[in-house]
Each structure stands twice: as structure tokens, then as C-alpha cells.
Amino acid sequence: MSLLFKHLRIHQIFGANTDVGKTIISTALARASLAKADRVIYLKPVSSGPSEDADDGHVVKYTNLGNRRVQAECLYRLRDPVSPHLAAIREDATYNAPTDDTFINAISMSIQRQAQEVGKQTYMYVETAGGVHSPGISGTTQLDLYRRLFLPAILVGDSRLGGISATISAYESLLLRGYDIDAVILFKDSYYRNYEYLESYFKTRSIRTFAVDTPPEKHPDPTLNTSLTEEYYERIASQSSESDITPAVTHLDTCHQSRLATLDSLPRRTLDAIWWPFVQHKHVKSESDVSVIDSAFSDFFSVFRRRTPAKTTMSLLQSDFDGSASWWTQALGHGHPSLTLAAARASGRYGHVMFPEATHLPALELAEKLLQGPGRGWASRVFYSDDGSTGMEVALKMALRSVSARTGISREDSKRLGVLGLKGSYHGDTIGAMDACEEGVYTCDWHNAKGYWFDPPTVGIKDERVSITLPNGIDGTVLDPSSFRFESSAAIYDVEQRMGTELAQIYSKHITHTLQKLKAQGVTFGALVLEPLVMGAGGMIFVDPLFQRIMIDTIRSEDTSSSGWRGLPIIFDEVFVGLYRIGMESTGPLLGVLPDISVHAKILTGGNMPLAATLASDSIFQTFLGDSKADALLHGHSYTAHPIGCAVASETLKIIQELSTSESWITAKENWSQASGSSRIWSLWDRNFVMELSRMDVVKEVMSMGTVLVVKLKGEEGYVSTSAQALLSSLKVPEPQDSSRISPSPGGVPFGVHFRTLGDVAYFMTSLNTSPDVIRSLEDRIWRALQKHAVQDE
Template sequence: MSFSLRDKKHNWHPYTQHKTAPDFPAIVKGNGALLWDENGKEYIDAIASWWVNPYGHSNQVMADAIYKQLTTLEHVLFGGFTHNVAVELSEKLTQILPKNQQKLFYSDNGSTAVEVAIKVALQYHYNKGVKKTKIIAFEDAFHGDTFGAMAASGISFFTEAFEGSLLEVVRIPIPVEGKENETKQLLEELLTTNEFAAFIFEPLVLGAAGMIMYSPQILDELIALCKSHNVFTIADEVMTGFGKTGKTFACDYLSLQPDMMCLSKALTGGTIPMAITTFTQEIFDGFYDDDTSKALFHGHTFTANPTGCAAALASISILQTEAIQKNIQEVNQSHLQFEQHIKKHPKVLATRVLGVIFALEIKSEVKESYYGTMRNTLYNHFIENGVILRPVGNVVYILPPYIISKEQLQKVYQVIENALEIV
């Protein structure tokens, strides 16, 4: 019996209605930007396996670093102990992060990185004897699936079953071109109430909303407003971090910097689950007290796992190579060229490009649902043609490994262009 059929017996997949889902391809091998299923069919991984794998599958540098660490120290608890690779990783990250980020807290994934940030924002004020219990976020944001992260997310498809059980979050419009003043005005009104502990945002690109983009200039203005009202800012760089936008972090486009940052996905080059939430010294100092109860009582069994730290160090070293930086620029240039061609197509409503991210919005007479008919038609077309893309409603996006070849990228473009003829 094939792996695909055996999979159905026990495995419960994410974001899947199993009653209507088809059999899934069973992937048995990966190399570079390519994956192969059990039948030998080849796929181009054009979304870097949910944005985590920038340097290609089965990367030898990553594999060697992980093997070396596994045969030295695979894991040790981080409660009451430290270890050399966590120290080295914290030193490396503080060199490349915005200068105000000085303290790192380790967890397991993007959702937990956000969860930590939200808890810290709330407890900081609690420790000071100040009641600030609400959070501000963008409409249509996505920050994860644990309860705090889910509360900060604005996509009702994912959260509607839990309404009434979530932290109180007030949402403001995404400040896309033409809506900047509306967003800024509403944020300022909310801040004057003095009820909010933090404003969380995906900097410059809202991924799960369909790669919606907005300018660094307006984000600077929103951060400035929050700073003037002593409200913390949290940059969720889980998707955008480590080169996706053309800079190491999306926040590198800003003049002002957030108080906290959430990192995961490409942090370990697509190998080992790990996340980090980073903080200013001021925030850390809000927990530094003779009173034990003011400590951050939050932790994970695999906090600062040495093997994950070793993977992250290897990942950063690859990112900083001249070859990878050149590849990022070349992917960006390819996207811009394809954009100039495809935006003239009669079925294309809009296109967006930033760094290695390309998004194309297809014209539709009705509002397409997240997992609607158009999305499913597109998805099936891509899989049949050996390209892994996961459309968001009527938005098709590419976020490939940085090492994707020009020929592979051209095939992705062609398959997308062909798909416009079937919707």
C-alpha cells in the first residue's frame, strides 16, 4: 500500500477537511528547489515549504552542522542551564537584528513566538501595577494558531469557532496605498484610551492575507504614535525574516524600530522547529526584580535546543554569503520582469513584488473564499503540473527558495500564466 493511502489511516493534517480532501502526494526526497513523491513525480517547491526553506532541501552545510551538534550535545534543558551554541546564536543575532533588540527568548514555532510577545506585553504593565489588557492588530492579519496569536489574527475563517474565548483585540485597516490616513487616525484614537498594551503587525507584508503590502514610511508613523503613547510595538517577522523582503529583516526598511520581534520559519533553514522572540533591554528590565513573581513564567521543553541553535547558526552563515545575497537580488529581478509581462493580462487585477515575494491577484466577479472554488482549481492545476503553490483565495503568490534556478522559476511563471486560462 502506498504512503499516500497509509497516511489516511492515522494522520490529521493542518487546514484540511479530510472528508473532501484528495489523496496527498507522499514526498520521499528533496534536493535544492525540487521534491519527489513516491511515484517519482518531480515538484518545484515554489513556496519554500511554507516559507521555511530558503537554501534548498537536503542542504549539505545545514546537514553537516546538525550532525556535528547531534554527536556533541543534542539537547539540554535551558531552565537553570545554558550552553555554548545558545550563547553563540544570541551573539550572532544581536549583531544582525535592529540595534535595540538585546534580549532573546526561545520557543518552538511562529505561534509561540507571538504568544511570548503578547504575554510579555501584558505582564510588563501588570508588573508595574498598570492595567493594560488589550492589543491592537491589523484587519486580516495572521499571527498563528495558539490562543494569543489566534486572537491577534483577523482572518475569521480560522478563528470564528473561538469567539468569546479570546484576548480582546481591536483591529485597524491595513495601511495600503490610499488608506494610510484612515489607519493612522484610528490608531491614534485607540491609543488615547490608554487601554492597550501593544500593537502587533506583520511588517510591510501580510502573508496569509494574500501578500498584501504597505510602505515602510507609514509603518514608521504608526510606530512613532505607539511610542508617544507608551504602547509596545511587536513586529511579527516569522514570514518576512531572513531575507524574504530583500533585506535581512523587513524592519531594516524602517527608521524606527519595534520593541519586540518574532522570528521562526527560515530561522533554522527549514530543518528543526525553533522560534525566538526578541526584546529591548527596557522590556527585560520590567521583569528584573527581587520579587520572584515578576519573572516571566513561560517555557518550553525544547527551549534553546542546541541542535536547533546549531541549525540557526548555519542558516545565518549561509544567508550572509555573497552567493545567496546575489541569488535574492536575481529572484527579485526575475519577479519584476514577470510582473511587467503578466500585469497586462486581462484576468490580472493587481501584482505585488518585494524581495523574493511575488503576488498576483486574479479578477473575480465574486469575493473568493480562502478555500473556495477558484483556489482549489488553481491549486490542483499547479500540483498536476509539478509546481507547489498554495493560492490564497484569488491570490497566487511565489516565495521560492533563494537557490531556485532561472529555468525552474521560468517554469513556475509559465504554469501560473497557463492557470489564468482555466479560471
């Protein structure tokens, strides 16, 4: 969580290497700042080495100007003069080293305490230890450790031999993690003259470079050494000196004010220039309705909030949990360094390259991982495109051409082929993908729905019982009511066990009878298109898996061919549900059937960039082989298989595979398996919490799988309903901090929840690696928001 205040300017000081003079620069900046600010604070989060040599002591000693001095603080002191992680290991057995969260929270609390001085202009300098990648106490490198605070940076350059390279490398490391570098400062060594080169280098990158005189060598006489050092600081903090550091202080002030002004201007500029998706602009009444996201880290946004004069001690940046996983794309949290580095490496090595009849390692490695992952046992080829919607366009082309080739129908007749699917489906906003859905709020004037969509039975939890709700058109009155109720989610998703039930026979009869009627009417189809298990944009609809299984079996039973696809090609749109979003890599094994074509996107690149992969069986691929180019799959996108996206996706899949055996996932599976004895259906959301929600009067039903929690609320139904948004609106406002525990958000500050609703349905989504502490805190917030409404109704 980044902290930003009008009256408190904060800069974090990083070094290009160890022993480059960070503390000397910090002291000089602090001393010069005394002439401009009411208060100057120096913070050294961790110090290693003898206390008499501590950096905070040096700063205090040389910033005592009459009755004014810099306030200095050190949070963690370690005895050995080595890297903090090693010093912590060498401490005595009673030393309890802080976790990364505890360490960062301590810094955040220190900053917030300093912000309480109302009406006083304050400067604060937070000095790191060693170089940018030197480890912190836990061993996490400082760039990654401090990233969650996201303070604007000063880079102290290296003026020694090799210092140009070290400084540029440090700068690029900061840049790769998204830091704002407001200034580079280094000593003016007259022999190596690194400052001259670096000033030119950074000027082209719009970063100011400041050079100050090199400090005197340490004198063996302590008294004389103090005198020489004092003279040095007097000189470089004097406005009459060529090496005066005061212009750097002025520049840092300008950067701070510029950042405030830019953030303040963004709402108006946005309203004048941007057309948002899925937003009725007439309802955006003022600039306060615009969420200005300054940065994002892990599962949280830093959102700019204008403050009234009465709240000037509050940070202008509010921490908001990304409750929709940024439209279902986030898999590993924002700003994940491994994904950033994978993108940077591929960008530096390739940029984008033409793909037809070519290959490159990122595309090939990703294809092989997908074929051994969600495509294991059925897929033989991977076709790349831009996003989920275009991936579905590719899938539809594959399926419809395959049907045309097998049946021998004319090109004109093939244009009249429709698709079979489910009501509530959504496959994207390109025209072809919209044509594969029924008419609805997402479709456009040019859209022409082509097909038939079954109204599906749905699954939900109410009063701790998992039950099936049949739609109109499926008559289940002959069944015992117990046929629709299950003791656990695992039982309802045990498809093979349910295949011989009376309900399965009713489903089969209903589907077969409907298809016979459509055939008699002359309706022909080219594919069965399903969002397996959960239909996302249609309202987070959990479909009875038995119904989908019997749909597939019925379609395939009409064709007795022994090889290749049968009946109609089966397309799984796994853009939302795939790659563990709902707790499983792919839905086929649970349904007990495999598709002929499947589409993956969103989680595929960890939310870093667009990329889609359409997987196909060999029999589908063979359809497009022929002597004429016209027989080929003539479909493509300019950025097909772009190396950056492929490299990021490959790294994402690698990390997800590691997560699948992590302690947090194992614990979550145990939490759900206690009631059912099976861990096939599980969630990162606590089972007891989900069941308690299902008992609330205001809740119509609830469901949870994997990272997803869906709460359907009573009241006006449908996409245009505002009931869910209204009932949970209090989540957007950070709650006052409970003094008995620290918030699990970055920096330990209270957080709001940035979430979206689908009419009467509220859904919340975590990343695959969201910490249990964050999820427990979210559960508390959701519970209290709904409980508050229940109390008001009484």
C-alpha cells in the same frame, strides 16, 4: 529527481574507498543478473585512465554469456588515471567540462532511455568512481553530486586493513545525506575478516551484508589472466558456490519490490491514521488526493504517482517544485548538506540539554548573531522557544507585563488589556496568539479576541502602476488620484520621503481619532502587534508601509519618557517576512523605526526543524528583574534553546550572509533598480514578468518582494474562494519537455508545481538560493497557465 520504475530496477554502487573492487562487484552482479532479467545495463558516468583499462570494457568482457551480454555505457571519458576533477583540469584546452547539472541530466536521460523498453524486466547498475566523497568532474563530492538522483545504494565495503572503519564511515556519510542503502558487499578476506564484523554491525541496522571470494591477483600473462578472471566470475556467479552473489541480486529485487509496495500503501494508511492541518477531510475523496513525497532535494519534491498500463515507461516519481517553500520555512532548499551536518554534530555532542541557568555554544553563538543581525541597534536579549506561535506568546507576555509594571495596574486589570493590530493579521494557532487577532477562519471556539484591528491600506501593482488602495473608513477623496499611484515599488517604500505628504496626515488623523474614541470607551491596550509590510496567512496582504510607520509614531508620541519603550511596546512579528524572505534582513530600517520586541522563526533554521527566537530591548528585559521569582518571565518549553536547532540556525545565518553578496542577488537587484534607481525593494522574480502579469485581465493585482510572488485573481474573493486554485490547477501537471532545452529540475525532467492558495490569492515562493533558471522556468509556467485561461475566456 529520483527515478523509479516497476520494470527497471536501478542501484547505484558506491565504494568505501578507492580500489575496493567496485567494478568487480558490479561485474559479478551484472553477470548474475543476466539469469534473472531480460536486460542488464551497466553505466559508468565518468571514467578516468586509458581506454583499454576502462571499467565498462571490463564489464562487457566478462559478462558475455553466449548470446547474452550486459549493455555497458560510459558518458564521460578522461585520459589521466586520477580523480575526475583533476583529470578534467589536465585535459587539453578545448575540453569543455560539464557542469553538475549537465552531468546529472546526462545520467537521468540515459536511465529514461533504458526505461522505454516496454515489457522487459531490466536491471541497471550505476557505478561511481573512487570513494563516496571522491570529487566528480566539477569538484563536487560524489555524495552531494548524485544526491539529486537519489538512487538506492549498494556500498562496496573495504576488506583491507582499516577497512572496517572506512566502510562504517562511508555508510554514515551516505546516511547523513538520506540515501537508502540496500546492501553492503565486500570481499571475504580470510586474514582480516572484516566481513564478519561488518555483517554483525549492519545487521543491527537492518542492512544485509554479502561477502564474496577475493579475486585472483592479476597475472602477467594476459591470456592466463583472462582465463583466471573468467573462472572467478563463473564461480561467484554460480548458485552452487558458497560465495555466490546471486542471493545479493535476489535481495536487491526484494528491496525494489518492497519500496514499490510501501509507496503504493502510503495513501490508504495515511487516510486511516492522519489528521491534516487546514484540510477539510470530507473533500479528500480518494487515495489519489494524497501527495506521497518520497524524498526532497533542493527546491523539489519527488512525489509518487501511480501509473496506468499505458504509461509504464514513465517514472513513478514526479518532480514537483515546492512552490510554498514548505509553508515558508525553506531558505536553502531541501537536504542541504551543511545544515544536515550541523544538526548531526550538535545531536552527537549534546542531544538536548536543560537550559535555565546554563549555556552551550550553539545557543550563545546564535543569540550573538541575532543581536548583531535583525536585533542590531536595539535588542539586548534573545529568548528561545519552539516555533513562531510560541515565540509570539513569549512576545505578548513580555509586552503585557511591561505595561503592567509601568502603569501599576492590578493583575486582574492586566488580564483585560488588549492589543492593537491590523485586520488580516495572523500570529499562530496557540490560544494566546489567536487572541491577538480578530475573529476569523483560523480561530477556535475558545478563542477570545482581545483588542482592536485597523483596516489597513494595501499596495498592489496593476497595469504596471504601483498603487495604494484605501479601505472603508479612511477618507482620501480630498486627495489628487496621483497620491495613490507610484512609478515604482521603491518609491512607495521610501517611507521617510512620504512622511510629509497629505496622505500621511490623513493616516495620522484617522489613527489618532480612532484611538481617542477607543480610550473614551474605556478600552486599554498592552501592545501594538504588527506583521511588518506583508501579512502572510491573512492573504499575503502588502500593507502600505507609511500606515504602519504612522501607527508606530502615533503610539509612541503618547509617551514622552526619554528612556526605554514609549507609548506601548511595539512587537514585530517577522516570522514570515524576516531574514530576507522579502529581500531584507529585518523590516525596521525600511520603516524607519525599530521595535521593542521581535519574533523570528521559519527561515531561522533553513526549514530543518522548529525553533523560534524572541528578541527584546533592554528596557523590556529590565521589567522582569526583581527580588521575587514571580517577577521573572515564567515561560518556557521543554526544548528551549535545543542545541540541534541552534546549531542549524547559526549555520543557516552564516550561509544567508554569504548569499547576500552573491552574483544572483546582485543581478536580481540590478533588474529591479533599473526602473527606480534603488535596490532597497527587489525580488528574485523578474521585474518584466511581474509587470506583464499585472497587465493581464484575469489578474486583479500582483506584488513581488524578495522570494515572494503574489497574484490576486479576479472573481470570488476571500479565503473560502477556490478561484486561484482552479485557474492555476494546470501547474500541478508536468508539461511535455521542450526538446530545445533541458528542464532545470534535478535530473532535467519535466516538473509540476506544488503550490497553495489563500482563496483568490495565489502565492509562489522560492528559496533564497533558488537558481535563476528554475525561477525563469516557473515564470513561463505561471504565464502560460494564466494566458490559457485568458484565451478560453475569449
